[in-house]
Amino acid sequence: MGATHLPSTEFDGTGLDDQLEAEAEAVLGEPAAEMVQLLGPDGTLGTDSVFSEYAERLDAEKLRGFYADMAAIRRFDQEATALQRQGQLALWVPLTGQEAAQIGSGRASQPQDYIFPTYREHGVALTRNVDLAELLRQFRGISNGGWNPKDTNFHLYTLVLAAQTPHAVGYAMGIQRDQRLAEANGLAESGTAEPKAAVMVYFGDGASSEGDVHESMVFASSYNAPVVFFCQNNHWAISVPTAVQTRIPLSNRAKGYGFPGIRVDGNDVIAVHAVTEWALEHARQGNGPVLIEAFTYRVGAHTTADDPTKYRESSEEALWRAKDPLERLEKYLRTEGMADDAFFEQVAADGNELAAYIRKSTYESDTPDIRTAFANTYVEAHPLVAEELAWFEEYSAGFAGEDAAEGAGN
Amino acid sequence: MTTMTIAKAINEGLRATLSNNPKSLLMGEDIGPLGGVYRVTDGLIAEFGADRVVDTPLAESGIVGTAIGLALRGYLPVCEIQFDGFVFPGFNQITTQLAKMHSRSNGNLTVPVVIRIPYGGGIGSIEHHSESPEALFAHTAGLRIITPSNAHDAYWMIQQAVDCQDPVIVFEPKRRYWLKGEVDTEAAGLAEDPFKAHVVREGTDATAVVYGPLVPVALAAANAAAEDGRSVEVIDLRSISPIDFDTIEASVKKTGRLIVAHEAPTFGGIGGEIAARISERAFHSLEAPVIRVGGFHMPYPVAKVEEDYLPDIDRILEALDRTFTY
Numbered sequence: 018m019g020a021t022h023l024p025s026t027e028f029d030g031t032g033l034d035d036q037l038e039a040e041a042e043a044v045l046g047e048p049a050a051e052m053v054q055l056l057g058p059d060g061t062l063g064t065d066s067v068f069s070e071y072a073e074r075l076d077a078e079k080l081r082g083f084y085a086d087m088a089a090i091r092r093f094d095q096e097a098t099a100l101q102r103q104g105q106l107a108l109w110v111p112l113t114g115q116e117a118a119q120i121g122s123g124r125a126s127q128p129q130d131y132i133f134p135t136y137r138e139h140g141v142a143l144t145r146n147v148d149l150a151e152l153l154r155q156f157r158g159i160s161n162g163g164w165n166p167k168d169t170n171f172h173l174y175t176l177v178l179a180a181q182t183p184h185a186v187g188y189a190m191g192i193q194r195d196q197r198l199a200e201a202n203g204l205a206e207s208g209t210a211e212p213k214a215a216v217m218v219y220f221g222d223g224a225s226s227e228g229d230v231h232e233s234m235v236f237a238s239s240y241n242a243p244v245v246f247f248c249q250n251n252h253w254a255i256s257v258p259t260a261v262q263t264r265i266p267l268s269n270r271a272k273g274y275g276f277p278g279i280r281v282d283g284n285d286v287i288a289v290h291a292v293t294e295w296a297l298e299h300a301r302q303g304n305g306p307v308l309i310e311a312f313t314y315r316v317g318a319h320t321t322a323d324d325p326t327k328y329r330e331s332s333e334e335a336l337w338r339a340k341d342p343l344e345r346l347e348k349y350l351r352t353e354g355m356a357d358d359a360f361f362e363q364v365a366a367d368g369n370e371l372a373a374y375i376r377k378s379t380y381e382s383d384t385p386d387i388r389t390a391f392a393n394t395y396v397e398a399h400p401l402v403a404e405e406l407a408w409f410e411e412y413s414a415g416f417a418g419e420d421a422a423e424g425a426g427n
Numbered sequence: 428m429t430t431m432t433i434a435k436a437i438n439e440g441l442r443a444t445l446s447n448n449p450k451s452l453l454m455g456e457d458i459g460p461l462g463g464v465y466r467v468t469d470g471l472i473a474e475f476g477a478d479r480v481v482d483t484p485l486a487e488s489g490i491v492g493t494a495i496g497l498a499l500r501g502y503l504p505v506c507e508i509q510f511d512g513f514v515f516p517g518f519n520q521i522t523t524q525l526a527k528m529h530s531r532s533n534g535n536l537t538v539p540v541v542i543r544i545p546y547g548g549g550i551g552s553i554e555h556h557s558e559s560p561e562a563l564f565a566h567t568a569g570l571r572i573i574t575p576s577n578a579h580d581a582y583w584m585i586q587q588a589v590d591c592q593d594p595v596i597v598f599e600p601k602r603r604y605w606l607k608g609e610v611d612t613e614a615a616g617l618a619e620d621p622f623k624a625h626v627v628r629e630g631t632d633a634t635a636v637v638y639g640p641l642v643p644v645a646l647a648a649a650n651a652a653a654e655d656g657r658s659v660e661v662i663d664l665r666s667i668s669p670i671d672f673d674t675i676e677a678s679v680k681k682t683g684r685l686i687v688a689h690e691a692p693t694f695g696g697i698g699g700e701i702a703a704r705i706s707e708r709a710f711h712s713l714e715a716p717v718i719r720v721g722g723f724h725m726p727y728p729v730a731k732v733e734e735d736y737l738p739d740i741d742r743i744l745e746a747l748d749r750t751f752t753y
Contacts, residue, residue, distance in 0.1 A: 131500075160533060161527075161530070161531035161532075161533075162531050162532050162533065165532070165533075165535040166532065166535065166536065167535060167536075172499075173531060173532055173536075175524075177519065177523045177524070180492070180519065180520065180523060180524050182492070183488065183489050183491075183492020183493045183495070183496065183520070184492055184493070184495045184496040184499065184524070185496060186489075186492075186493050186496060187492065187493030187494060187495055187496020187497040187498075187499070187500070187504075188496035188497070188499055188500045189496070190493060190496065190497055190500075191496065191497045191499075191500025191501065191502050192500065194452075194478055194502070195500070197478065198449075228488060228516075229488055229489075229492060229519075229520075232484070232486040232488050232489030232492070233489065233492070233493075235484045235486060235489065236483070236484055236486070236489050236493055239484055389533065389534075390530065392534065393529060393530045393532075393533060393534040394529070394530050394568050394569055395529070395569065395571075395593050396529055396534075396537050396539075396592035396593050397591060397592055397593055399669055400622075400669050400671075400672075400673075401668075401669045401670075
């Protein structure tokens with residue numbers, strides 16, 4: 018007996034999304050958002066009047082790179098899940114199904130751009146050269162942010178949903194001021210100006226309901242800030258379907274703020290890359306914010322503590338597995354003769370090597386010392402922190418030699 | 428030395444900050460051509476332009492959140508929250524993001540954001556315009572909280588807050604905005620360290636710790652007590668987080684009696700923290716329990732009865748009587 022009351026989130030069939038599209042059309046008085054798709058689930062490349070030219074710029078090496086990235090992050094995801102099951106990680110947040118949305122967008126960013134993730138953007142982290150072993154430190158409980166954002170322009174994960182969205186807009190307002198200062202100083206003419214930069218901020222369909230997203234979009238629009246809002250609509254906010262967050266396609270919300278909104282097939286890495294490349298350049302050139310809604314699916318659980326069988330049908334997962342981002346790119350690469358068995362074998366071997374590195378790094382990772390928390394609460398000297406640290410040191414010193422004594426007793 | 432109101436002193440302090448540091452900027456609602464509802468930013472947009480004095484959309488979480496982003500990019504934002512009771516839409520950004528960014532980045536990131544909040548009652552205003560929420564922020568590690576009680580402190584403390592690499596909340600005693608005082612704009616003098624308490628009246632029989640709007644009230648109460656032959660030492664706390672317990676302890680070891688007064692409700696308040704710390708540090712010097720004077724455990728009452736709610740001279744004298752007759 019199936020849970021027939023559960024809404025489907027299938028967008029091709031007769032599910033709720035179609036109903037929503039129809040409702041949205043009625044509300045908006047015009048067709049709801051069309052979805053940009055270039056590489057279909059069957060692995061054939063379609064056309065788009067705006068975005069095909071972006072796809073044409075991608076050579077075989079780039080496309081093989083996209084595949085290798087997606088395969089690597091999926092293998093990493095499996096390994097992290099296994100490490101959680103072994104008790105090596107406190108929690109894991111799987112991304113399987115969202116590889117194209119993350120690799121496509123991340124690879125469209127440039128080094129001078131600054132990225133604010135939520136907490137599932139492992140694929141974007143890979144594209145920003147974050148050491149994935151460092152990324153796991155947060156989930157092992159040995160750091161609240163294992164990497165230095167200044168090294169990669171990839172901010173720390175933010176767990177309070179959407180709280181990073183106004184940070185992104187503020188950062189973008191800073192970029193605007195830097196550019197205006199540089200122009201005032203005549204750096205642009207002298208050719209010494211920094212390359213133009215934009216900010217990209219990730220959030221999900223669930224977080225789209227948070228007030229911070231609204232406030233961020235208002236600020237971004239008011240100041241024409243160079244920021245791309247990248248919403249991964251993975252259809253489930255833990256157990257609650259997108260229909261509870263919105264009655265219209267999320268990309269349509271951009272119109273209410275006065276900037277472009279684009280829905281893209283989030284399982285099509287070529288389309289995601291094209292749309293994001295366009296949006297980031299739009300922002301860098303001073304044309305203001307863009308909202309991208311990547312229509313994708315969280316194939317796995319919300320976290321390793323979640324049980325999707327309680328709220329959705331496995332048949333729905335199967336429908337989405339048929340749209341798998343890796344499989345469709347593999348089909349395309351093979352059909353076009355851009356990659357052969359040897360390539361895919363190498364990708365698999367590289368994935369296993371990455372997994373081995375992750376395992377080893379996790380097993381060997383250091384244990385933190387609470388003294389670093391005392392040291393990092395404030396930048397400047399603080400009498401209460403100093404007093405409590407002094408007490409802690411004295412208290413700890415009282416246990417000196419106790420372990421050895423216990424050992425002797427045994 | 429120049430005589431100016433506290434509001435003008437903050438205005439001049441902000442002007443000095445904007446002049447001295449090209450990365451500093453002001454953000455808030457109505458702070459541009461209007462100069463803020465209390466005119467604290469009066470004239471600054473004309474002088475420094477809309478990139479430095481930013482009229483924001485009406486959204487406190489957005490103000491604090493974008494200020495964090497600007498700070499991450501290397502800017503020094505000073506946010507104005509229009510009234511104490513309106514800070515709560517920004518509470519999440521202040522407590523879960525601003526306060527923790529340095530710690531959670533293992534010290535790699537700093538977010539030197541300043542948040543100015545006019546606070547306190549006694550202005551006969553309507554709901555949400557008279558509150559004292561400082562304890563809610565003092566409980567959050569990572570924040571610093573200061574509050575000037577006079578024009579000289581106001582001029583220097585706002586600049587020191589901007590210079591501080593940690594996030595700082597400046598609670599401004601709104602009913603004292605028009606209180607005039609001497610300001611030395613050349614030298615901070617005694618105001619050099621914003622996190623140090625000041626003994627503003629020396630005494631030998633009891634210590635009264637107050638801050639912000641209650642400093643003049645406590646001084647008046649001490650004068651009244653002097654007429655009865657009681658010598659009351661008054662301490663202006665100045666910094667609510669961290670608290671300068673050393674100065675309070677030294678005073679209590681001299682006087683043996685302590686009362687703490689603030690407009691905020693006594694339950695869970697700063698007075699309780701001071702009472703606990705001083706009882707730990709100076710138990711044998713205390714001749715009587717530490718007595719707290721403050722607001723009642725109720726939402727801030729309607730303006731027509733706020734006189735019964737706010738600690739005044741008589742409430743402080745009553746507390747002094749209790750400690751003397753214990």
